[in-house]
Amino acid sequence: xNNIKAKxxxxxxxxxxxxxxxxxxxxxxxxxxxxxxxxxxGVGLIFIVSKDPxxxxxxxxxxxxxxxxxxxxxxxxxxxxxxxxxxxCIIYQLxxxxxxxxxxxxxxxxxxxxxxxxxxxxxxxxxxxxxxxAGLAGGLxxxxxxxxxxxxxxxxxxxxxxxxxxFYFFGSFVILxxxxxxxxxxxxxMPFQKTFALPKLVENTQLHAGFIIAAVFVVLVSIFLFRxxxxxxxxxxxxxPKFAAYAGIPVASVAIFAHFVSxxxxxxxxxxxxxxxxxxFIWQMNPSYAWDGVIVAMLARKNPKFVxxxxxxxxxxxxxxxxxxxxxxxxxxxxxLLQGIIILILASDKIANYFKARRLRRNALAAxxxxxxxxxxxxxxxxxxxxx
Amino acid sequence: MELQVLRSHGHTIIFISHKLNEIFKFCDRVSVxxxxxxxxxxxxxxxxxxxxxNEMVGREVLLSVSKDKAKAGDKVLVAKxxxxxxxxxxxxxxxxxxxxxxxxxxxxxGVDGNGQSELVRILTGSARTLSxxxxxxxxxxxxxxxxxxxxxxVAHIAEDRMTVGTALPASIEDNLxxxxxxxxxxxxxAGFLKRAAMAQAxxxxxxxxxxxxxxxxxxxxxxSGGNMQKxxxxxxxxxxxxxxxxxxxxRGVDVGAIEFIHKRIIEMRDQGKAxxxxxxxxxxxxxMSDSLVVMNSGKIVAYFEDxxxxxxKELGLYMLGLKKQNPEEIGKVLHE
Numbered sequence: 001x002n003n004i005k006a007k008x009x010x011x012x013x014x015x016x017x018x019x020x021x022x023x024x025x026x027x028x029x030x031x032x033x034x035x036x037x038x039x040x041x042g043v044g045l046i047f048i049v050s051k052d053p054x055x056x057x058x059x060x061x062x063x064x065x066x067x068x069x070x071x072x073x074x075x076x077x078x079x080x081x082x083x084x085x086x087x088x089c090i091i092y093q094l095x096x097x098x099x100x101x102x103x104x105x106x107x108x109x110x111x112x113x114x115x116x117x118x119x120x121x122x123x124x125x126x127x128x129x130x131x132x133x134a135g136l137a138g139g140l141x142x143x144x145x146x147x148x149x150x151x152x153x154x155x156x157x158x159x160x161x162x163x164x165x166x167f168y169f170f171g172s173f174v175i176l177x178x179x180x181x182x183x184x185x186x187x188x189x190m191p192f193q194k195t196f197a198l199p200k201l202v203e204n205t206q207l208h209a210g211f212i213i214a215a216v217f218v219v220l221v222s223i224f225l226f227r228x229x230x231x232x233x234x235x236x237x238x239x240x241p242k243f244a245a246y247a248g249i250p251v252a253s254v255a256i257f258a259h260f261v262s263x264x265x266x267x268x269x270x271x272x273x274x275x276x277x278x279x280x281f282i283w284q285m286n287p288s289y290a291w292d293g294v295i296v297a298m299l300a301r302k303n304p305k306f307v308x309x310x311x312x313x314x315x316x317x318x319x320x321x322x323x324x325x326x327x328x329x330x331x332x333x334x335x336x337l338l339q340g341i342i343i344l345i346l347a348s349d350k351i352a353n354y355f356k357a358r359r360l361r362r363n364a365l366a367a368x369x370x371x372x373x374x375x376x377x378x379x380x381x382x383x384x385x386x387x388x
Numbered sequence: 389m390e391l392q393v394l395r396s397h398g399h400t401i402i403f404i405s406h407k408l409n410e411i412f413k414f415c416d417r418v419s420v421x422x423x424x425x426x427x428x429x430x431x432x433x434x435x436x437x438x439x440x441x442n443e444m445v446g447r448e449v450l451l452s453v454s455k456d457k458a459k460a461g462d463k464v465l466v467a468k469x470x471x472x473x474x475x476x477x478x479x480x481x482x483x484x485x486x487x488x489x490x491x492x493x494x495x496x497x498g499v500d501g502n503g504q505s506e507l508v509r510i511l512t513g514s515a516r517t518l519s520x521x522x523x524x525x526x527x528x529x530x531x532x533x534x535x536x537x538x539x540x541x542v543a544h545i546a547e548d549r550m551t552v553g554t555a556l557p558a559s560i561e562d563n564l565x566x567x568x569x570x571x572x573x574x575x576x577x578a579g580f581l582k583r584a585a586m587a588q589a590x591x592x593x594x595x596x597x598x599x600x601x602x603x604x605x606x607x608x609x610x611x612s613g614g615n616m617q618k619x620x621x622x623x624x625x626x627x628x629x630x631x632x633x634x635x636x637x638x639r640g641v642d643v644g645a646i647e648f649i650h651k652r653i654i655e656m657r658d659q660g661k662a663x664x665x666x667x668x669x670x671x672x673x674x675x676m677s678d679s680l681v682v683m684n685s686g687k688i689v690a691y692f693e694d695x696x697x698x699x700x701k702e703l704g705l706y707m708l709g710l711k712k713q714n715p716e717e718i719g720k721v722l723h724e
Contacts (some may be wrong), residue, residue: 023606227580227581227583228578228579228580228581229569229570229575229579229580229581230579232562232565232569232581235558235562236555236558236562236566239555239556239557239558239562240551240554240555240556240557240558242551242552243551243552243553243554243555243563243566244555244566245514245534246512246514246534246544246546246552246553247534247538247566247567248533248534248535248536248538248539248566248567249535249566250533250535
């Protein structure tokens with residue numbers, strides 16, 4: 001009855017397991033269908049609003065692959081949303097709703113700007129020091145909503161959204177008063193030191209070493225969540241905080257620590273973006289990569305392993321929509337509609353459980369039929385009582 | 389009884405229960421269901437409890453608990469003067485003292501909501517006492533966190549397995565390891581967990597405690613009530629604790645699992661564990677316990693060193709607050 005495999009399956013076996021274990025496969029299929037459905041909706045929309053729908057559709061769907069520049073740009077666009085997606089995976093594993101990673105990312109970029117402009121450090125060390133400092137700042141900021149929630153039961157979603165304003169304006173203040181380049185007409189910081197730039201992976205493209213750093217973090221966060229005691233504590237606390245406390249897990253410190261790690265990753269993301277992509281801080285508004293991170297983490301089903309896939313998908317849609325809007329009459333903003341559709345589908349428990357409910361019902365009916373076919377399913381004392 | 393009045397007025401009543409007492413008290417006919425199928429229908433007058441139980445489980449079950457006489461050992465947990473005021477300002481626990489001894493089951497009887505839950509929560513670190521102390525094996529652990537009490541050797545079967553005793557969406561394996569993942573046999577260097585060792589240990593518990601499942605990786609939510617409770621018991625009984633605080637071990641569990649759980653509790657006692665058993669099933673506490681305390685309105689109102697010297701009628705008088713022992717008699721529960 002209990003055929004339990006005590007040994008952990010190898011990598012190949014776990015891939016096979018994934019495709020045979022329907023409880024894992026079905027959510028993946030639904031996610032894929034949501035993505036496909038969103039794309040189809042997008043195409044439908046294009047046909048409604050565009051004067052030249054065929055060209056626009058082609059630009060939207062194939063744009064990212066038509067030009068090498070576009071493709072590299074897609075890879076670059078993956079980097080920040082991979083960081084915020086990973087950060088949110090940790091928060092969602094904890095079953096918190098904080099969006100403070102937006103502040104962590106933005107402040108991380110500000111801290112990195114300060115270090116990139118003001119400090120003189122050898123190449124290599126310069127971005128590394130900036131990332132560490134940005135990570136620490138992001139991590140500390142990240143803990144704030146968790147502390148408020150634990151100390152005063154303040155709703156973490158509300159408090160994190162408020163903090164996002166606070167840290168956004170604080171960041172702008174720092175740029176404006178301490179780092180601004182007064183020779184520029186737009187709001188921009190003074191240029192970064194040469195040593196601050198991350199190396200490019202491919203010459204004459206935007207693809208920078210931050211892509212590799214993001215990939216490394218995907219692996220690190222996966223290990224952190226599923227192989228370490230901290231990840232275990234976070235997952236158990238998320239599954240049932242009352243149970244976790246009862247079992248002796250220090251739930252308050254776990255929540256704060258998880259938020260620190262999440263904010264740390266967000267902060268590093270901000271620094272990587274600065275040193276990888278820019279020569280000075282030139283954001284005129286908050287790019288809000290945390291909101292993209294929400295979609296990435298949801299598409300990845302809060303599993304860091306799938307974050308690169310969902311980040312690729314989101315970046316693909318973005319780059320496609322960007323390319324199409326610049327060459328046609330469909331506005332870039334239509335992408336937000338598609339994102340909304342994806343979130344609606346993924347957030348619906350009923351859709352999520354559709355396959356499972358159908359399968360369970362079928363199995364039960366099949367078992368019933370097998371029983372009726374003459375198998376003597378009732379044993380022992382049942383005979384004594386007889387069926388009424 | 390209102391149901392009997394309704395029946396005498398000509399109403400038809402369908403009464404659904406897994407408590408044999410209730411069935412035999414006021415039902416005329418009984419049908420047994422198991423695994424979604426009708427197993428049998430009888431006139432209650434023509435059938436005995438054993439037959440009904442067997443039909444419910446699908447095999448012969450032992451209804452009565454068999455156990456040797458307790459050989460109570462040293463005191464391992466002494467709680468003195470515990471008090472708790474609930475959210476409505478009512479004293480739920482009113483200066484309660486008791487001691488647990490090795491190889492002894494101390495039963496707590498009382499109508500639900502007379503301070504039993506609060507007593508359990510304070511003894512296991514889930515609630516804070518306003519006065520007094522909890523001393524475990526000579527160490528003062530008053531108002532420490534659940535983790536500290538667990539490390540000191542207090543295991544706890546929570547009264548509600550759905551909201552506290554398990555994490556429903558987490559796997560059976562993760563549920564079984566939640567109190568021990570940091571032990572050296574499961575935790576390697578730098579915070580890494582030895583997942584293979586954890587899976588191995590979980591699989592062993594699944595086998596020993598007969599948890600019916602396809603795999604230890606499936607979520608606890610997919611198990612039946614009885615098997616869920618076996619997950620809780622499997623974890624707490626393998627925690628290597630000297631003291632077991634057990635609340636409602638068989639609430640909403642089928643007859644077969646009850647038999648299994650009762651056997652295990654007696655086994656733990658015979659291994660020398662000190663056990664506090666709280667249950668709203670009077671029959672269960674009376675048959676399992678070596679000694680008994682009765683609680684009413686947050687106070688201990690009676691103590692019986694030998695549980696077999698009292699009857700359910702006498703306990704009923706204490707439970708309803710109609711009778712009370714003098715402080716000297718009650719104080720004997722401390723064994724000083």
